[in-house]
Every structure is written in C-alpha cells, then in structure tokens.
Amino acid sequence: MCLAIPVQVTELLEGDMARVTLDGVRKTISLALVDDVKPGDYVILHVGYALNKIDPEEAEATLALLAEAGQLQGAGA
Amino acid sequence: MSAAPANLILRAKLRDGVVEDIDIVSPRADPSPVFIGLSPDEAATLAGRLFSLCPMAQSLAARAAGEAALGIEVDAARGRERALKLLCERLGEMLRASLLDWPGEAPPAPEDILQLREALKAVREMPQTDEAPQQIEALAAAMLGLNDMFLRQLAAVHADEANWELAAQAPDYLGSADDAAVFEAMTRDPAFSRAPALPGRCAETGAAARQQASGGGLAARLAARRADLAATLDAIRALLAGGAAPEGLLSAQGEASGWGFAAVDSARGRLYHALRLDSAERIADYRIVAPTEWNFHPEGPLARLLRGARIGAGAAAKKRIERLAFVFDPCIRACAEVLDENHA
Known part of the structure; x- marks a missing residue:
C-alpha cells in the first residue's frame, strides 16, 4: 500500500515542473497532471508526478499520522 | 521514519540466463494501527486521505466494513453512487499506471500526458456532475488518444518475446467467491495481511483476473489490461444508463462477533x-x-x-523482470536487481 505522503512545493520551474522538498532532499517533480499549483501548496506524489493538491491542514494531519504509523512500524508492528 | 516511499525490490539470481531464485523485498507500509479507537465513519474519512493510490476504494472499503459491523443496510441509490465512484477511480488509476509505470526506453510522451490529464479530469468529475454523458464521451476520446501508447507497449513486448521464456504456470485467479475464505484467514491471523495465501492456491488479482485471461505471460496480461479498461468504460456506461454494477465490485458482510468485512475490486485487484x-x-x-x-x-x-x-542477462534481464512486474501492477515502483552467478 502506498501511503499518501504530502510534499510541499517550494518553487515552480519551466515546463510544468516544480521543486519539492522530500525528507530534506530537494527533488524535481512534474505538475503535468494537476492544475493551479503554487509554491507553498502540498501535493501527493507518485513516480515523480504530482497526483493531486491537498489543503495544508489535511497535509499536516496526514503527516502527523504517518509519523505515528512510522513509529509503529519501527516497533515491529 | 523515512518519508520517501521505498521501491519494491525484485532480486533475481541468474545462472546461464535462467532465474535460479527470486527474492521479493517489499517496504510494506501497513497503517492499520492508526485506525484503532476511531469510529467507522472517522476510519472511512481517514482511509480516503491516507493512501496515494485508490483512495476511493480504500475509503469505501473502510466505510462498507464499518456499516457491515454495525448491521447498516445500504440502499440501492447509494450503492449505485458508490459503484460509479469506484469504477471511475479504477479506470483513472489503470490509465495512469499504464502510462507512468511502464518501464520504457523514454519518459512518457507529452501528448500522452495531455490525454491522460483529460481522462483523469473526466473520471474525477463524472461522479459529481449531472453532465456525466458529456464526461464519458470526453473520457472515451482521451482513451482513444492513448491507444497508440498501448500499441507501442504491445509492439515492444512482442519484439522481445522470442528472447525470453517464462516458467509456464496456469493462472489461479482470486475472485469474489474467495471472499469468505480471505475474511476468515485475515481475521484469524494478523500476519495474513503481509503475505496472504490460501491453502493450495497461488492467487493472482487485478485486470487479468477480472478478464479471466487464459494464461500466458507478459503479452497476455498486457492485452488483458487493455480489455479490462474497455470493460470498465462499458460498465460505467451501463451504470449511467440505469444498469447494475458489476458483480463483486463492492461486497460486505458482518458477523455477530463485531467484525465487519468489505472487499472492493479496485484497479490493482x-x-x-x-x-x-x-x-x-x-x-x-x-x-x-x-x-x-x-x-x-x-x-x-x-x-x-x-x-x-530463461530471461537473458544484465540490463535486458532487468528490464524483462520490470516489465513483468508492470503487468502485475504493484502500487509502488518495482525495481529489479540482477545477480548473475556466472559473474559472482
């Protein structure tokens, strides 16, 4: 199962591309499948493409839950 | 925790061009514990935003399992609304995977991306609009626009077909008739979720299973995916025309013990x-x-x-494994690693 990890767009680039920060690593992604993304927006990624835009509150809540799930995995769950 | 989704690793040991063994290493994210303590309604909402792929299938599976546990009946109108959402998502997911996940020689063509974008817009809007007939025509046009992509993939597969040979296996498809056995196994053993298997079976799920494809390897499964895309579009048309949803698309049952169970035929199975x-x-x-x-x-x-x-060696073997993985449609990227014992 692929968890929906929100990533924040930091910069728009030419050719429908954007820069995001994922796990402290800067990465270039494609925005070709989504509309109206601006720097600061959160998107869900799959194989280098933004799949959809999500609101910041939802992104924060999901990140918190995923962190919790990560701790559970670390404990062998 | 690492936020980056890891890949599914397919580690093949080769000797003289033949696969001696294959080790499948899955990063296996299982967020089930985060649902504990929630109400069924909260779980359904959460499931819809916890997964990057098939969020509708995940959310409706959670909702239906909760309703089954509570003994809530779902009326026909609601059932049809859900079926439309599930079929639209399935079609969009299958199209997107077909284009973005294909291990090709080059990235997806910009014109194919544009067609995909149109198709995804149509499947997103269709369940929420009164203009579904217009949307379905837009969807059908976008799918037609992606036809060349499928033909290129099939041509690439056929061009390489004589260079490798899979171990012959008759397919064993998972279907709605297996739901009761799966339910029993998954409630009995928490570890079942990580590596599900039914006694005496080697079950496959997904487009080939829905199409009951008659065996074969890569080309047969690729053709089955195309057929399944067309069948899913037909099922959406039939539903919009007042017909019934495909059997087994969403099934649920509850038990007096408090368990509720739901199965959804999502894009990947x-x-x-x-x-x-x-x-x-x-x-x-x-x-x-x-x-x-x-x-x-x-x-x-x-x-x-x-x-x-018999899959050859080096980069060609790696690509063949990744293309085979592509037709089995994993929900995370599959990467093959080839270890040649002749050169180890």
Whole structure:
C-alpha cells in the first residue's frame, strides 16, 4: 500500500515542473497532471508526478499520522 | 521514519540466463494501527486521505466494513453512487499506471500526458456532475488518444518475446467467491495481511483476473489490461444508463462477533478491509489486505513465473523482470536487481 505522503512545493520551474522538498532532499517533480499549483501548496506524489493538491491542514494531519504509523512500524508492528 | 516511499525490490539470481531464485523485498507500509479507537465513519474519512493510490476504494472499503459491523443496510441509490465512484477511480488509476509505470526506453510522451490529464479530469468529475454523458464521451476520446501508447507497449513486448521464456504456470485467479475464505484467514491471523495465501492456491488479482485471461505471460496480461479498461468504460456506461454494477465490485458482510468485512475490486485487484468494533462502537482491530501482497507474495504468481524462467542477462534481464512486474501492477515502483552467478 502506498501511503499518501504530502510534499510541499517550494518553487515552480519551466515546463510544468516544480521543486519539492522530500525528507530534506530537494527533488524535481512534474505538475503535468494537476492544475493551479503554487509554491507553498502540498501535493501527493507518485513516480515523480504530482497526483493531486491537498489543503495544508489535511497535509499536516496526514503527516502527523504517518509519523505515528512510522513509529509503529519501527516497533515491529 | 523515512518519508520517501521505498521501491519494491525484485532480486533475481541468474545462472546461464535462467532465474535460479527470486527474492521479493517489499517496504510494506501497513497503517492499520492508526485506525484503532476511531469510529467507522472517522476510519472511512481517514482511509480516503491516507493512501496515494485508490483512495476511493480504500475509503469505501473502510466505510462498507464499518456499516457491515454495525448491521447498516445500504440502499440501492447509494450503492449505485458508490459503484460509479469506484469504477471511475479504477479506470483513472489503470490509465495512469499504464502510462507512468511502464518501464520504457523514454519518459512518457507529452501528448500522452495531455490525454491522460483529460481522462483523469473526466473520471474525477463524472461522479459529481449531472453532465456525466458529456464526461464519458470526453473520457472515451482521451482513451482513444492513448491507444497508440498501448500499441507501442504491445509492439515492444512482442519484439522481445522470442528472447525470453517464462516458467509456464496456469493462472489461479482470486475472485469474489474467495471472499469468505480471505475474511476468515485475515481475521484469524494478523500476519495474513503481509503475505496472504490460501491453502493450495497461488492467487493472482487485478485486470487479468477480472478478464479471466487464459494464461500466458507478459503479452497476455498486457492485452488483458487493455480489455479490462474497455470493460470498465462499458460498465460505467451501463451504470449511467440505469444498469447494475458489476458483480463483486463492492461486497460486505458482518458477523455477530463485531467484525465487519468489505472487499472492493479496485484497479490493482481485490482490496480487503476488516475491522472489529468494541462495545462502544469504536474500532478495536483493523486489517487490510492489498492486491499487491497477493501478486508480489514471495511464493506468489509473479515469483512462480520467474523461477526457472530463461530471461537473458544484465540490463535486458532487468528490464524483462520490470516489465513483468508492470503487468502485475504493484502500487509502488518495482525495481529489479540482477545477480548473475556466472559473474559472482
């Protein structure tokens, strides 16, 4: 199962591309499948493409839950 | 925790161009524990935003499992609304995977991306609009626009067909008739979710299973995916014209013990959710079995096709394994690693 990890767009680039920060690593992604993304927006990624835009509150809540799930995995769950 | 989704690793040991063994290493994210303590309604909402792929299937599976546990009946109108959402999502997911996940020689063509964008817009809007007939025509046009992409993929597969040979295995498809056995197994054993298997079976799920494709390897499964896309479009048309949803698209059952169970035929195959409610109607236990876990089980259908297969060497062997993985449609990127024992 692929968890929906929100990533924040930091910069728009030419050719429908954007820069995001994922796990402290800067990465270039494609925005070709989504509309109206601006720097600061959160998107869900799959194989280098933004799949959809999500609101910041939802992104924060999901990140918190995923962190919790990560701790559970670390404990062998 | 690393936020970056890891890849599904397919580690093949080769000798003289033949796969001696295949080791499938899955990062296996299982977020089920985060559902504990929630109400069924909260779980359904959460499931819809916790997964990057098939969020509608995940959310409706959670919702249906919760309703089954509570003994809530779903009326026909609601059932049809859900069926439309599920079929639209399935079509969009299959189209997107077909374009973005294909291990090709080059990235997807910009014109194909544009067609995909149109198709995804149509499937997103269709369940929420009164203009579904217009949307379905836009969707059909976008799918037609992607036809060349499918033909290129099929041509690439056929061009390489004589260079490798899979271990022959008759397919064993998972279907709605197996739901009761899966439910029993997943509630009995929490570890079942990680590596599901039924006694004496080597179950495969997904487009080939829905199409009951008659065996074969890569080309047959690729053709089955195309047929399944067309069948899903037909099913949406039929539903909009007042017809019934495909059998087994969403099924649910509850037990007096407090367990509720739901199965959804999602893009990548049968997705199962099971939950148990406590006396306060909060979730005390939650289990999910994802389609990828059947197809990429260490002793599952992909592994069995590859063990003993003659697949060549080096980069060509790696690409062949990745293309085979593509037709089994994992929900995360599959990367092959080839270890040639002749050069070890």
